[in-house]
Amino acid sequence: MLEIFDEIKEEIKCVERELRLVVDDSDPLIKDTSIHLISAGGKRLRPAFSFLGGKFYNYDYKKILPLAVALELIHMASLVHDDVVDSSLTRRNIPTVKAMWGNKISTHLGDYLFGKSLKLIAGCNNYTISKVLADTSVRMTEGEIQQLYSANSSDQGIRDYFYRIKRKTALLIAASCQLGAVACGAPESVHLPLRRYGHSIGMAFQITDDILDLVADEEKLGKPIGSDLKQGIVTLPLIHALRHSPQRDRLKKILDDGGKGPEDVKEACEIIVSGGGIEYSNKIVQRYIDNAKRQLDRLPDITARHTLYTVAEFISIRKF
Amino acid sequence: MLEIFDEIKEEIKCVERELRLVVDDSDPLIKDTSIHLISAGGKRLRPAFSFLGGKFYNYDYKKILPLAVALELIHMASLVHDDVVDSSLTRRNIPTVKAMWGNKISTHLGDYLFGKSLKLIAGCNNYTISKVLADTSVRMTEGEIQQLYSANSSDQGIRDYFYRIKRKTALLIAASCQLGAVACGAPESVHLPLRRYGHSIGMAFQITDDILDLVADEEKLGKPIGSDLKQGIVTLPLIHALRHSPQRDRLKKILDDGGKGPEDVKEACEIIVSGGGIEYSNKIVQRYIDNAKRQLDRLPDITARHTLYTVAEFISIRKF
Numbered sequence: 001m002l003e004i005f006d007e008i009k010e011e012i013k014c015v016e017r018e019l020r021l022v023v024d025d026s027d028p029l030i031k032d033t034s035i036h037l038i039s040a041g042g043k044r045l046r047p048a049f050s051f052l053g054g055k056f057y058n059y060d061y062k063k064i065l066p067l068a069v070a071l072e073l074i075h076m077a078s079l080v081h082d083d084v085v086d087s088s089l090t091r092r093n094i095p096t097v098k099a100m101w102g103n104k105i106s107t108h109l110g111d112y113l114f115g116k117s118l119k120l121i122a123g124c125n126n127y128t129i130s131k132v133l134a135d136t137s138v139r140m141t142e143g144e145i146q147q148l149y150s151a152n153s154s155d156q157g158i159r160d161y162f163y164r165i166k167r168k169t170a171l172l173i174a175a176s177c178q179l180g181a182v183a184c185g186a187p188e189s190v191h192l193p194l195r196r197y198g199h200s201i202g203m204a205f206q207i208t209d210d211i212l213d214l215v216a217d218e219e220k221l222g223k224p225i226g227s228d229l230k231q232g233i234v235t236l237p238l239i240h241a242l243r244h245s246p247q248r249d250r251l252k253k254i255l256d257d258g259g260k261g262p263e264d265v266k267e268a269c270e271i272i273v274s275g276g277g278i279e280y281s282n283k284i285v286q287r288y289i290d291n292a293k294r295q296l297d298r299l300p301d302i303t304a305r306h307t308l309y310t311v312a313e314f315i316s317i318r319k320f
Numbered sequence: 321m322l323e324i325f326d327e328i329k330e331e332i333k334c335v336e337r338e339l340r341l342v343v344d345d346s347d348p349l350i351k352d353t354s355i356h357l358i359s360a361g362g363k364r365l366r367p368a369f370s371f372l373g374g375k376f377y378n379y380d381y382k383k384i385l386p387l388a389v390a391l392e393l394i395h396m397a398s399l400v401h402d403d404v405v406d407s408s409l410t411r412r413n414i415p416t417v418k419a420m421w422g423n424k425i426s427t428h429l430g431d432y433l434f435g436k437s438l439k440l441i442a443g444c445n446n447y448t449i450s451k452v453l454a455d456t457s458v459r460m461t462e463g464e465i466q467q468l469y470s471a472n473s474s475d476q477g478i479r480d481y482f483y484r485i486k487r488k489t490a491l492l493i494a495a496s497c498q499l500g501a502v503a504c505g506a507p508e509s510v511h512l513p514l515r516r517y518g519h520s521i522g523m524a525f526q527i528t529d530d531i532l533d534l535v536a537d538e539e540k541l542g543k544p545i546g547s548d549l550k551q552g553i554v555t556l557p558l559i560h561a562l563r564h565s566p567q568r569d570r571l572k573k574i575l576d577d578g579g580k581g582p583e584d585v586k587e588a589c590e591i592i593v594s595g596g597g598i599e600y601s602n603k604i605v606q607r608y609i610d611n612a613k614r615q616l617d618r619l620p621d622i623t624a625r626h627t628l629y630t631v632a633e634f635i636s637i638r639k640f
Contacts, residue, residue: 145432
């Protein structure tokens, strides 16, 4: 748990407990695989955002708790299915469900966790929550599908990239920031700025992720450098380098090549960095963070606002 | 479309149209794969049951339509994920999405179709519908997971089998029969007998499916005979034969054997048939059908009741 979330640390403990309870009635195999996933950790960012959002209007953590757990389950379900699709064997330095139990279990486990989230959402008895999350889940898969068929295509534009990361990451974070307030009965004047804040933070978060894939410390990152490149996922630093690097022809050749070895990946990373891809992407991150902060200015000046402000700052300087 | 559903044929046409509209706003790949699935057909049983259920109380097909489409989408999504898991290459004599586009697209397409169903369900603004379908979707995956880890285990009991087919098939059909009436505002005295009718019909339908896997005409069935056996799926006729056939040791040996050839599968089918497995299973089907008919007796004597009665009769005599 990050220190900046101190003000909701008791709530996040409840989320951890509830996540375990949710899968406790399941048969042994579902329970084992789910507990493996839950124990693998994660920052619980989405639950945290939902509680912080709720602080802006008649805060009642009990009203937010099922939503917070549902948000984490949706996130976990999407990760399990991504690991099937990406053939990933580790995540956060821990073997994936796919690696330990195989594709079949992973496909159904993702469906199971998603189903559990629906039960919690249905229990919220709030149409806005149901509608926003239904819409979010459709658009999340649109992003994943676009990522599949645009893989290895080096003529991809910035517009495609933003379409994809909005769906892959920003929409669920936007929903998390918004719906905690909605669960507490907040009006649009409160939950819409929170949603826009979440959207900007989510975009900044994903671009930073894509930057770190190229330049982070491998051990802290928990996966090899250049994983996206290797899988043919086209990210913002790469798009910039493909347009502006003096070595763009060489970069394109590496990208279009089917079997990329570790040396090729390393060379591609270096071309992107020297071609200014990281610098450019950091500028875009900063623009999103500035916008996120502007959204906060529309909200009352409470402790949670300072926390969300700090989160925004943290995203641009995180190193893993 | 089956003739017995004549009374709702216009409604089913609307479902066909809506299914196409639902995926029309998608990007080209999602649209192509979805239209492939929709065009592959299917009996649209679940939508049909939801309209027929609605006939018992203030029938308004417009209130049922989004639910009916959602039910078919949930069914389609589960088929797409099953095909990933089962590595099936054809269904209804047509190549599966997995066969034509691969596992990656199939995993995300299933999530996408399921997400689209959630949007329709959220639009129903009815908490009972949301809760029943959330619960159903969790239990459906429980059934699939149980099927995976019990595969090839010849000491499986009848209780495991019923647990599994209830989740795999009966619950969604039960929900279909119940929720059309719920959408029209029916009280429990109407929608609970419909649910129980659907449950019995669903159980009878799946047991018949499992019988047909062993004895049907391959061409009409659209897949090879003994597919379940080959995949290690333990069904009711097999469970019976494993206990009562004089050749049960030979049957167990074939079942426990990893690589089953076509000759082994054929021999196993013959042992099951001669051991009375089909006869016994047909008796159980009949018991479920009798129970389904008894549930109808609690409902008003309208045309839809006759139709549901005929459906019950049809299930026990269908040949594919």
